[in-house]
Amino acid sequence: MTINLVGPINSGLAVGGDGVATANNTSDHIISGRIIALDIKYNATPPGATTDVTIATAGNASPAVTITTITDSATAKRYYPRDTVHDKVGADLTYDDTRLVSESIPINDNIKITIAGANADDNADVYLLMEN
Numbered sequence: 001m002t003i004n005l006v007g008p009i010n011s012g013l014a015v016g017g018d019g020v021a022t023a024n025n026t027s028d029h030i031i032s033g034r035i036i037a038l039d040i041k042y043n044a045t046p047p048g049a050t051t052d053v054t055i056a057t058a059g060n061a062s063p064a065v066t067i068t069t070i071t072d073s074a075t076a077k078r079y080y081p082r083d084t085v086h087d088k089v090g091a092d093l094t095y096d097d098t099r100l101v102s103e104s105i106p107i108n109d110n111i112k113i114t115i116a117g118a119n120a121d122d123n124a125d126v127y128l129l130m131e132n
Helices: none
Strands: 003-010 022-025 031-041 052-057 066-070 077-079 105-109 109-118 123-131
Touching: 003 031, 003 109, 031 066, 052 123, 066 077, 109 123
Parallel strands: none
Antiparallel strands: 003 123, 022 109, 031 077, 031 105, 031 123, 052 066, 052 109
């Protein structure tokens, strides 16, 4: 097992009016492995009450999957996105019929970063802590 830091992957500069500006950008290369954690760093002065960041696979090498969407935030933070594990017939697995079993998210695709609800020229950097 190897742990690698990938990034920054930037959203691009947001275009539009204050509180409604948007941008998106896709990584230049395919990123492979399991996402252990991710960090979002906000650049410029995005409004915390309206800024959303979505991190997803681009759908270039495998079907597109949303990894996480952080809404109404402009504070740098580390996140630990997880997916629910399923049994052979697609039912959610639970520990005790109440707590879902989850795992880190495996990816093999380009990463797309989208920022919305920002101000003009705001942007975000995303760093992925990956297990290979």
